[in-house]
Amino acid sequence: MNSSIREHILKALDAGIRFDGRKLDELRKVTVEKNVSKNAEGSARVLIGDTEILAGVKTAVEQPYPDSPEEGNLMVNAELLPLSNSRFEPGPPSEEAIEVARIIDRGIREANTIDRNKLCLTPKEEVWSVMIDVLTINAHGNLIDASAFASIVALLNAKLPKREDGVVNYSELTKESIPLSKNIPITVTVYKIGKHLIVDPLPEEEDVADARLTAAVLEDGSVVAMQKGGEQPITADEILAMASLAQTKSKELRKLL
Amino acid sequence: MALLTKDKSVVVPGEELASGMDYLPTNGTYRDGDKIVAARLGLLHIEGRLLKIIPFSGKYLPKRGDVIIAKVEDITLNGWRCYINSAYSALLNLRDASSEFIAKGADLTRYFTFGDYIVAGITNVTSQNIVDLTLKAPGLKKLGEGRIMHIDPNKMPRVIGKAGSMVNMIKEATDCRISVGQNGIIWIQGSPNNELVAVKSIEKISAESHVPGLTERIKKFLDKELKK
Numbered sequence: 001m002n003s004s005i006r007e008h009i010l011k012a013l014d015a016g017i018r019f020d021g022r023k024l025d026e027l028r029k030v031t032v033e034k035n036v037s038k039n040a041e042g043s044a045r046v047l048i049g050d051t052e053i054l055a056g057v058k059t060a061v062e063q064p065y066p067d068s069p070e071e072g073n074l075m076v077n078a079e080l081l082p083l084s085n086s087r088f089e090p091g092p093p094s095e096e097a098i099e100v101a102r103i104i105d106r107g108i109r110e111a112n113t114i115d116r117n118k119l120c121l122t123p124k125e126e127v128w129s130v131m132i133d134v135l136t137i138n139a140h141g142n143l144i145d146a147s148a149f150a151s152i153v154a155l156l157n158a159k160l161p162k163r164e165d166g167v168v169n170y171s172e173l174t175k176e177s178i179p180l181s182k183n184i185p186i187t188v189t190v191y192k193i194g195k196h197l198i199v200d201p202l203p204e205e206e207d208v209a210d211a212r213l214t215a216a217v218l219e220d221g222s223v224v225a226m227q228k229g230g231e232q233p234i235t236a237d238e239i240l241a242m243a244s245l246a247q248t249k250s251k252e253l254r255k256l257l
Numbered sequence: 258m259a260l261l262t263k264d265k266s267v268v269v270p271g272e273e274l275a276s277g278m279d280y281l282p283t284n285g286t287y288r289d290g291d292k293i294v295a296a297r298l299g300l301l302h303i304e305g306r307l308l309k310i311i312p313f314s315g316k317y318l319p320k321r322g323d324v325i326i327a328k329v330e331d332i333t334l335n336g337w338r339c340y341i342n343s344a345y346s347a348l349l350n351l352r353d354a355s356s357e358f359i360a361k362g363a364d365l366t367r368y369f370t371f372g373d374y375i376v377a378g379i380t381n382v383t384s385q386n387i388v389d390l391t392l393k394a395p396g397l398k399k400l401g402e403g404r405i406m407h408i409d410p411n412k413m414p415r416v417i418g419k420a421g422s423m424v425n426m427i428k429e430a431t432d433c434r435i436s437v438g439q440n441g442i443i444w445i446q447g448s449p450n451n452e453l454v455a456v457k458s459i460e461k462i463s464a465e466s467h468v469p470g471l472t473e474r475i476k477k478f479l480d481k482e483l484k485k
Contacts, residue, residue, distance in 0.1 A: 021450075
């Protein structure tokens with residue numbers, strides 16, 4: 001990326017102001033809309049600034065994996081739609097899309113958000129599969145946090161469909177939610193540009209960032225999953241600073257659940 | 258033999274604008290038999306016998322003589338390929354890039370490298386939409402440190418204003434250096450706070466470009482924002 005734009009961003013950050021006038025640790029306006037899809041068991045639309053994400057939860061009765069015969073399955077898939085940004089191409093999922101999906105998956109899995117034992121219908125034979133699909137409607141920075149947040153909102157609002165005589169009737173939802181524990185992870189990504197740490201980056205800032213650290217944080221502040229990205233290394237002290245910033249910011253997002 | 262719409266009216270593609278041979282189709286219109294039909298959504302302008310549509314929005318179409326801001330995307334054997342916010346990319350040839358002599362096999366990244374922004378003039382656009390750029394004219398140069406913003410190229414005339422009056426007003430008020438390209442790319446350099454005011458006012462111009470009294474409103478907006 002252009003080094004002169006990086007220099008320019010750094011100078012503004014030195015003065016404590018971002019390109020859009022925010023402070024370094026300030027989030028853009030977050031808007032949450034619940035159950036926007038008629039056909040999904042649960043869904044959410046999340047806007048962070050101009051970034052817009054749709055997440056949907058679908059369920060199906062399937063065979064469990066052999067290594068977890070009494071647990072339901074969880075699958076997360078993210079699609080970066082070509083219409084949401086000129087950078088995205090149609091075709092098989094890109095590295096970026098796979099990373100977004102895996103970060104969301106890891107947060108939910110490691111937090112034990114879904115009580116997967118309760119999703120078991122008949123051990124070794126039938127379990128509920130929970131599938132979360134994330135679509136980018138407009139990509140304008142901070143896709144990871146927006147996608148993860150949309151997934152969690154969708155999951156919290158999802159209801160299992162009716163099942164009679166082994167047949168699932170998707171047109172009728174029960175009042176039964178997907179069995180969840182109290183561990184709801186909120187994912188926050190902290191970016192490092194020069195010596196500055198920022199959250200909720202704009203595309204320009206993502207392009208010039210040295211490194212990023214994503215943390216999935218529970219309500220009590222414990223970090224259950226992490227992912228490091230970017231070309232430059234980060235020091236142990238920086239990891240601590242980034243994680244603690246993620247903890248503070250996760251509280252702000254949690255209020256919007 | 259007559260005009261079917263009024264001057265300055267909003268027209269949609271396919272709308273019949275005039276019949277007979279008294280009028281001539283130009284930008285955004287075409288002739289179909291003895292009728293002139295609109296090809297774009299926009300405002301109809303009638304200049305004598307010429308019908309022209311000023312489109313509300315759309316991608317940039319390169320035109321000879323335009324001064325644009327381009328981004329270096331690739332380096333080839335004989336020059337630099339640039340992104341110009343259009344469906345077509347442009348080529349800056351070695352001999353049009355610098356008044357300096359560039360030896361054969363020289364390291365071209367020394368002059369312009371990937372991601373650099375330049376203010377360039379369009380010297381030629383072929384029928385196949387091959388676009389040639391030049392830097393050999395006053396005011397054409399490589400841009401330094403600054404921020405880039407994109408707006409709809411069709412709103413550019415309003416941002417620039419009559420003889421540059423609008424952009425000069427923003428420049429003076431915010432003390433920013435601003436370069437505007439006719440392709441909708443704008444480069445701004447100044448103090449972080451003032452830059453933000455400049456960006457906001459340009460966004461305001463582009464959002465309210467069709468509402469009369471724009472200059473006055475932008476002036477008030479700048480005063481208000483800079484007092485904060």
